[in-house]
Amino acid sequence: MEKFKSFLRHLRMFLFKYRYFFMKLGIALLTLGAVVILSFILIVNMPGTVIDAFAMQLSVERRISLDQAYILATQMLNYDPDAPILERFSVYLGQLLQGNLGVSIKNSAKSVNLILRELLPRTLFVSSIALTISFLLGTTVGSRTIWRRKSFGARALDGYIVVSNAVPDYIVALILITVFAFNLGWFPNQGAYNALLDPGFNIIFILSLLYFAFLPISAHVFSQMSFWSMQMQGSALGVLGEDYINAARARGLPEKIIIRKYLKRNAMLPLVTQLAISFGVMFGGAPLMESIFNYPGIGQAFSQAIAERDYYVVQGILLFVSVIVIGVNLVADTIYSLIDPRIRRSA
Amino acid sequence: MIMSPAKTLSRFRDESTRFLHAVARIFFGNARSALGTSVLLFFILLGIFGPLLFPYSSEIDVTSQLLRPSIEHPFGTDLWGRDVFRQIVVGTSDVLSIAFLSALFSVAIAMILGMLAGMVGGIFDKTILFITNVFLTIPSLPVFLILAALFTVDNPVTFASILSVFSWAGMCRAIRAQIISLKERDFIQICRVMKMSNVHIIFKELLPNVGSYILINFIIVMKNAITGSVGLMLLGVASFEPTNWGAILTTAKNSGALINPNSYMWLFAPILSIAVFQLGVILLSKGLDDTFNPRLRVM
Numbered sequence: 191m192e193k194f195k196s197f198l199r200h201l202r203m204f205l206f207k208y209r210y211f212f213m214k215l216g217i218a219l220l221t222l223g224a225v226v227i228l229s230f231i232l233i234v235n236m237p238g239t240v241i242d243a244f245a246m247q248l249s250v251e252r253r254i255s256l257d258q259a260y261i262l263a264t265q266m267l268n269y270d271p272d273a274p275i276l277e278r279f280s281v282y283l284g285q286l287l288q289g290n291l292g293v294s295i296k297n298s299a300k301s302v303n304l305i306l307r308e309l310l311p312r313t314l315f316v317s318s319i320a321l322t323i324s325f326l327l328g329t330t331v332g333s334r335t336i337w338r339r340k341s342f343g344a345r346a347l348d349g350y351i352v353v354s355n356a357v358p359d360y361i362v363a364l365i366l367i368t369v370f371a372f373n374l375g376w377f378p379n380q381g382a383y384n385a386l387l388d389p390g391f392n393i394i395f396i397l398s399l400l401y402f403a404f405l406p407i408s409a410h411v412f413s414q415m416s417f418w419s420m421q422m423q424g425s426a427l428g429v430l431g432e433d434y435i436n437a438a439r440a441r442g443l444p445e446k447i448i449i450r451k452y453l454k455r456n457a458m459l460p461l462v463t464q465l466a467i468s469f470g471v472m473f474g475g476a477p478l479m480e481s482i483f484n485y486p487g488i489g490q491a492f493s494q495a496i497a498e499r500d501y502y503v504v505q506g507i508l509l510f511v512s513v514i515v516i517g518v519n520l521v522a523d524t525i526y527s528l529i530d531p532r533i534r535r536s537a
Numbered sequence: 538m539i540m541s542p543a544k545t546l547s548r549f550r551d552e553s554t555r556f557l558h559a560v561a562r563i564f565f566g567n568a569r570s571a572l573g574t575s576v577l578l579f580f581i582l583l584g585i586f587g588p589l590l591f592p593y594s595s596e597i598d599v600t601s602q603l604l605r606p607s608i609e610h611p612f613g614t615d616l617w618g619r620d621v622f623r624q625i626v627v628g629t630s631d632v633l634s635i636a637f638l639s640a641l642f643s644v645a646i647a648m649i650l651g652m653l654a655g656m657v658g659g660i661f662d663k664t665i666l667f668i669t670n671v672f673l674t675i676p677s678l679p680v681f682l683i684l685a686a687l688f689t690v691d692n693p694v695t696f697a698s699i700l701s702v703f704s705w706a707g708m709c710r711a712i713r714a715q716i717i718s719l720k721e722r723d724f725i726q727i728c729r730v731m732k733m734s735n736v737h738i739i740f741k742e743l744l745p746n747v748g749s750y751i752l753i754n755f756i757i758v759m760k761n762a763i764t765g766s767v768g769l770m771l772l773g774v775a776s777f778e779p780t781n782w783g784a785i786l787t788t789a790k791n792s793g794a795l796i797n798p799n800s801y802m803w804l805f806a807p808i809l810s811i812a813v814f815q816l817g818v819i820l821l822s823k824g825l826d827d828t829f830n831p832r833l834r835v836m
Contacts, residue, residue, distance in 0.1 A: 217667065217670060220667065220671070221670065221671045221674050221675070224671045224675075225671075228675075228680075235687060352819055352823075353816070355819050356815035356816040356819055357808075357811075357812050358767065358768065358811075360767075360768055360771060361767075361808055361812070364786075364795070364804075365808070367795065368795045368801075368804065372795050372796045373798070470674070470676055471676075473676055474676025474677055474679060475678055477678060477679060477682060477772065478678065478768050478771060478772060481772060482771070492679060492682070493682065493772050496682045496683070496686050496772070496774060497772075497773060499686065504683060504686075507679070508679050508680070508683065511676055511679065512674075512675050512676065515674060515675070515676055516674055519674055
């Protein structure tokens with residue numbers, strides 16, 4: 191009994207100490223629930239003819255009667271339009287919990303899981319590299335220019351920030367592909383790697399991957415870097431007034447050291463949560479970017495599925511991308527609360 | 538005391554000139570907002586009077602396909618021999634109305650929900666905060682795409698409502714935060730002690746204080762609406778007006794303008810219009826920010 195009580199006390203302390211994390215976890219789960227409901231609404235709202243068309247396609251493919259094909263279709267999709275709505279929702283939820291995101295209604299051999307497994311790594315590849323480069327470049331440039339507001343570099347950066355805000359990322363993409371792929375021919379205008387190479391973990395293949403991803407990454411970096419330098423400037427502005435910066439100056443430390451060790455590190459802390467937002471923006475923008483570059487990633491699959499009205503692929507990809515973005519947000523919040531304990535107390 | 542009509546009139550004149558002066562100071566007070574306002578005014582005038590000055594006919598003329606820019610065709614012609622410059626001029630009003638309506642809708646939603654959440658507090662506030670968090674987390678472009686595919690987009694109002702589904706959340710959260718901090722200030726507390734009505738507090742005390750923030754965000758949402766609408770058109774889900782800049786861009790892209798050097802101007806004209814408009818809008822929002830938040834001017 192004594193042991194049980196002490197266990198309860200420890201549990202309560204544990205919950206209290208990490209209440210920030212548990213709160214964020216709760217919000218993440220609720221958001222996930224909202225996304226699931228949204229995807230379900232998408233399925234419910236699809237026109238009834240979609241299933242008929244799918245059944246027709248199955249009956250031709252497998253040489254079975256239309257009635258049999260209809261039953262097969264409802265089984266494959268796990269969706270019976272005649273069942274009551276709650277039953278449909280529970281079946282849908284059950285499928286999701288088993289990790290089954292549905293089948294393409296345009297091509298019964300292609301499941302959403304298969305599409306994701308094939309195409310997700312490419313989108314992740316491009317967006318993670320772009321995120322890293324733009325974060326590193328943007329924070330460096332931002333913290334350097336905040337020191338001397340009137341210098342040429344700071345003015346050039348201001349100009350660049352305004353321009354990159356004015357030109358949407360997909361227009362940057364259009365200009366890049368027109369100039370460097372179609373006109374100059376320096377970079378490929380479609381695909382993710384040289385089709386003549388065998389996919390594998392060797393240096394030539396990785397170089398080919400990087401070569402094909404160069405333009406998409408550049409377009410992302412061009413539009414994301416201004417975001418990071420702006421965020422960094424805002425954050426560094428707050429740090430600049432702190433006593434320890436003045437103390438460091440008074441001690442006669444060189445400017446470079448102050449910027450690198452005092453200003454940048456402190457100003458970077460709050461930006462960690464922004465990483466998740468930036469990642470979400472990039473992932474959300476993938477349908478447009480990838481279809482402009484003809485880059486066969488998850489975004490292109492998504493926009494293609496929209497164009498073909500392939501409802502199951504659409505809801506599957508939306509669900510999966512949302513799960514990733516929600517997860518990344520949660521991780522960023524957790525990391526932030528770990529490296530900056532003040533945030534835990536303010537929750 | 539009854540004022541004579543002449544006195545009333547002169548007082549009204551004084552008031553209105555003072556108001557006009559204030560407006561002029563806000564919009565033309567510094568170089569950035571002056572430039573931004575001029576660009577915005579230029580496009581508004583172009584949208585209203587442009588089609589009268591440069592009438593556009595969508596008739597196909599095979600003899601003047603893909604002409605390079607000239608005096609007669611400042612931006613050249615498209616694949617069907619139609620003047621690109623006139624298409625841009627005619628499309629201006631469509632672009633502007635989508636942007637304006639979308640900003641109007643999202644600001645309205647954000648203002649109502651944000652102020653209510655800030656004022657009422659409690660469980661209502663928590664619910665609104667949760668909903669805004671959901672909207673901020675779900676990637677917006679995919680949902681735009683889905684909405685645009687579910688509802689047939691064939692007029693500016695539907696298009697604007699789809700675009701504003703996602704653009705209110707961030708603003709709503711910021712307005713709520715401002716209201717909550719304003720609520721504790723002395724002047725609101727005094728109003729409460731003086732038993733002034735909530736209507737007075739909201740419209741006479743709180744709104745003027747968040748007004749500049751709302752104005753700046755109105756402009757930023759306009760910019761985002763154009764980015765979003767052109768993006769959706771490029772993906773081919775919402776092209777209903779063939780002269781909308783996004784639609785021109787999409788047609789040019791899909792007709793091989795990326796490859797053919799003769800049609801670069803066809804591709805570049807809508808890009809240029811979008812960029813100039815966005816630039817003006819950004820300058821205006823930054824200029825307004827300078828005017829309303831003088832703290833930043835010290836920097």
